[in-house]
Amino acid sequence: MNPLMSAEQAVLGAVLLDPEQLTHLEWLAAGHFYRPVHQALFDALRKLRDDGHSALSADGPLPLSWVTDSVGEAGQHVRGLTAAYAHTLIQACPRTEHAPVYGRMVLEGAIHRTVAQHAIRLHQAARADAVQGEVEGALRSADALTGVITDLARRWGTDPRPVPPTAGPSAATGTLTPAQSGQVAEDERFLLAVLAEQPGAMGEVVAWLRPGDFADPAHGQLYRCLGALHHRGEPIDRITLLWEAQRRGLLADGTVSSEQLASVCVGMVPGSADWFGHRVMRSSVTRTAAASARAIRTLAQDEVLGPGRLINHALHALGPLDEVRTRWATANGGSAPKATAPAAPTVDPPPDRVKAARARSTPRPAASPPAPASRLPTLSAGRPFSRGHP
DSSP states (O other): OHHHHHHHHHHHHHHOOOOGGGGOTTTTTTTGGHHHHHHHHHHHHHHHHHHGGGTOOOSSSSHHHHHHHHHHHHHHTSSSSSSHHHHHHHHHHGGGGHHHHHHHHHHHHHHHHHHHHHHHHHHHHHHHHHTTTOHHHHHHHHHHHHHHHHHHHHHHHHOOOOOOOSSSOOOOOOOHHHHHHHHHHHHHHHHHHHHSSTTTHHHHHHHTGGGOSSSSHHHHHHHHHHHHHHTTOOOOOOOHHHHHHHHHHTTTTTOOOOOHHHHHTTTOOOOOHHHHHHHHHHHHHHHHHHHHHHHHHHHOOTSSSHHHHHHHHHHHHTHHHHEEEHHHHTTTTTOOOOOOOOOOOOOOOOOOHHHHHHOOOOOOSSSSSOOOSSOOEEEEEEEEEEESSS
């Protein structure tokens, strides 16, 4: 059994042995458990506690009804849960007072799993938008991912802020299918041709289109040359473009050939720089979203990466997408849309919960020595199970 499953069993076993442990696990949600049967049981335990189960006020040994009623309540929502498995969970708990630490392990696994799942959704939305010529689905998925990361950071007790990884995946570039690549390359060639042949065309796109928005690096370098000519106020045509490319060493290092440059400009048909620029920009948004999603998914799959670092590195990986979407909004004459993250609570989580979530709480001394391995462990408060009801 992997460590995550052991932690899930241990935290449930601790609560079955000592219901008071639920007060130290308020920051843990049923959805943080991986197995559905564990989710249902944790929900049942919390429901019985909230309903004032008789076991909570019983004196002496903990009534066995706490276990049987928990199993019965959870069994209404999931199949396969038996009283025998509940006792397996009890035996899987070494020390009940370590429940906050076990819960921290469960939350850590949930953070990795949840971030990876939303990164996959972002990648799927970006690819779907690329095919359909849209960006809305990718941007909505990016907002959802940002909201999830912010919520997880609050539960973990860390300040969410973009932090670059010391070494790891980059979200700077994306990939295209052959069909998408052909269409995007054609749009980029048409745009460069319009910019090279129409006086003043650069003024339509220079405020929001960048060389990095071009899928073909050679096209991006040619656009950089056009931007340099425009910035210096020099005339722009196919000859000055060729001269600028030579001055920048693009011909010498093979980035662009004179034949490639000529093919971009020859045979140009009248067109709108703004229209073609929007198409190039749209492709850049979906491509960057897909690249960010891949980078975040790779981070989430790194088991060595702690939750705090994962959260901050994931926010950093979303940075390029935030920058591109800001310019996309500018290109469309509006302001950048704000991420639709879930509203944060008006009051921060109590310090003791954050402390427990980070597993920095001081373990409480056990009231009695642990029971032999051949017997069920006793409660931390020294209350063995009673088969009768109070």
